[in-house]
Amino acid sequence: MDRLDIGFIGIVITLLLIGIRIPIGVAMGAVAIAGIYAMLGLMPAIGIAKAIPYELVGDWNLSAVPMFLLMGYVASGAGLTSGLFAAARVFLNRVPGGLASASVASSALFASASGSSVATAAAFSRIAIPEMLKAGYAPSLAAGSVAAAGTLGSLIPPSVLLIVFGLMMDVSISTLFVAGLIPGLLSGVMFIALITVRTTLNPSLAPRLKEHYTLRQKIDLIKDVWPLPVLIAGVLGGIFTGIFTATEAGAIGAFLAAVIALFRRQLSFSVMRTALIDTALSTSAIFIIVVGAALFARFIALSTVPVWVTGFFEGYSALSVILMIGVLYLVLGCFLESISIMLLTLPVLAPLLAHLGVDLIWFGILTVKLLEIGLVTPPVGMNVYVIRSSLGNVIPLGKIFAGVSWFILADLITLALLIAFPVISLWLPAFMAN
Structure with a gap:
């Protein structure tokens, strides 16, 4: 199976995972790592999975x-x-x-x-x-x-x-x-x-x-x-x-x-505490999605x-x-x-x-x-x-x-x-x- 086929299969699987309500960041990240492993092997997949989140969140x-x-x-x-x-x-x-x-x-x-x-x-x-x-x-x-x-x-x-x-x-x-x-x-x-x-x-x-x-x-x-x-x-x-x-x-x-x-x-303390908690929760959710998307983007580019x-x-x-x-x-x-x-x-x-x-x-x-x-x-x-x-x-x-x-x-x-x-x-x- 060539890279192009793996890329299209990865896109279809990602859409299916999102369709069954798997969180989008998790779906894109998991498919990306699995797809990179199928194209390049285990060590490149691990390297990319470590490097991209670190670079992006920083x-x-x-x-x-x-x-x-x-x-x-x-x-x-x-x-x-x-x-x-x-x-x-x-x-x-x-x-x-x-x-x-x-x-x-x-x-x-x-x-x-x-x-x-x-x-x-x-x-x-x-x-x-x-x-x-x-x-x-x-x-x-x-x-x-x-x-x-x-x-x-x-x-x-x-x-x-x-x-x-x-x-x-x-x-x-x-x-x-x-x-x-x-x-x-x-x-x-x-x-x-x-x-x-x-x-x-x-x-x-x-x-x-x-x-x-x-x-x-x-x-x-x-x-x-x-x-x-x-x-x-x-x-x-x-x-x-x-x-x-x-x-x-x-x-x-x-x-x-x-x-x-x-x-x-x-x-008040209550207002500030609630605002900080809500900000942390929303930011975490967005960051997970963005990291998953960055991994997916690398997978798509390689495919x-x-x-x-x-x-x-x-x-x-x-x-x-x-x-x-x-x-x-x-x-x-x-x-x-x-x-x-x-x-x-x-x-x-x-x-x-x-x-x-x-x-x-x-x-x-x-x-x-x-x-x-x-x-x-x-x-x-x-x-x-x-x-x-x-x-x-x-x-x-x-x-x-x-x-x-x-x-x-x-x-x-x-x-x-x-x-x-x-x-x-x-x-x-x-x-x-x-």
């Missing part, structure tokens, strides 16, 4: 992951995100579908702190959906808007997916963060535009609220939510201006979150599968390949979770993208956008199931998927714009560089 850039996670956990645990929906509700209450649009706007800010789509969806399913149902909103619109808005955490920096992409493809994480800002905001604007148009054409989806707020009430709400925008501005401003790197920004963000919480007298893939697509234009990859990601997104798709496919696609001269920053934004869509597509749709779990049987699963389907359409339009006009993703990094 990579300074990877320290951004626990730091940004800690920032999010401290901000959430100390209540720095608690007033977001209330404030957005006040300033968007005159817009058709204002509560749903407020969910999108507040989710975008929350996502900037947490970096997690699932965490964003879970938080706002308990905060925003009950308020929308109480106001007479259609359950499908209420749940669909929160499920879709939760995906903004994947693209708006700081994003764990962008960090992992940068490590896997050896591109600047800071540049990826800068590139993700405009596409992330564009996604949010598209969601709000969709909500506004739908509720204007069909007012029964979202009855207009007759709420009036005084200037004093608005000022009080701004006072309640100022810490999070300040935190985000401090972190992203430092990255965008080059004062510090994305890796350093994570540590500075975690420190700022703790200082702001302490200033507001919301930082010559990327060479075969590059040869197979010889003669195709870069745009054609990007569109085919997009279809592949959308299909995989129906069955696998985001990080699994990225770590399984990038080792195979990287040489092909290099051969075609595709800008990896642009491709990184497209990848994360495609993975965002996968978070709400059936039958897996992780954000949808998170909302269902949070709400119990209040809204049937079918209604949640029906509501989110409109937002998938908006996402596909956004994706088409990002593909047709790469400048949307690349203009800000070029501007900041100059």
Whole structure:
């Protein structure tokens, strides 16, 4: 059996293991070591199994992951995100579908702190959906808007997916963060535009609220939510201006979150202890996945599968390949979770993208956008199931998927714009560089 056959067999076995719920990091690592042993023998397999985890975990850039996670956990645990929906509700209450649009706007800010789509969806399913149902909103619109808005955490920096992409493809994480800002905001604007148009054409989806707020009430709400925008501005401003790197920004963000919480007298030993434990657990899970993916990438490279893939697509234009990859990601997104798709496919696609001269920053934004869509597509749709779990049987699963389907359409339009006009993703990094 030649190396190419071993490579394809390894890919199939890995997919089967993931399909039967073996943890992805374990599945990729085990298949990689077994495949390298089949190709090169025992001692090379042992050597690679020892060297790659040591080199990878010792990579300074990877320290951004626990730091940004800690920032999010401290901000959430100390209540720095608690007033977001209330404030957005006040300033968007005159817009058709204002509560749903407020969910999108507040989710975008929350996502900037947490970096997690699932965490964003879970938080706002308990905060925003009950308020929308109480106001007479259609359950499908209420749940669909929160499920879709939760995906903004994947693209708006700081994003764990962008960090992992940068490590896997050896591109600047800071540049990826800068590139993700405009596409992330564009996604949010598209969601709000969709909500506004739908509720204007069909007012029964979202009855207009007759709420009036005084200037004093608005000022009080701004006072309640100022810490999070300040935190985000401090972190992203430092990255965008080059004062510090994305890796350093994570540590500075975690420190700022703790200082702001302490200033507001919301930082307790219990909050800090919980944040540190949650950070350690999440970081361990991510590191296991990344180590498994790195071993798998070495196995795939040794198997010559990327060479075969590059040869197979010889003669195709870069745009054609990007569109085919997009279809592949959308299909995989129906069955696998985001990080699994990225770590399984990038080792195979990287040489092909290099051969075609595709800008990896642009491709990184497209990848994360495609993975965002996968978070709400059936039958897996992780954000949808998170909302269902949070709400119990209040809204049937079918209604949640029906509501989110409109937002998938908006996402596909956004994706088409990002593909047709790469400048949307690349203009800000070029501007900041100059």
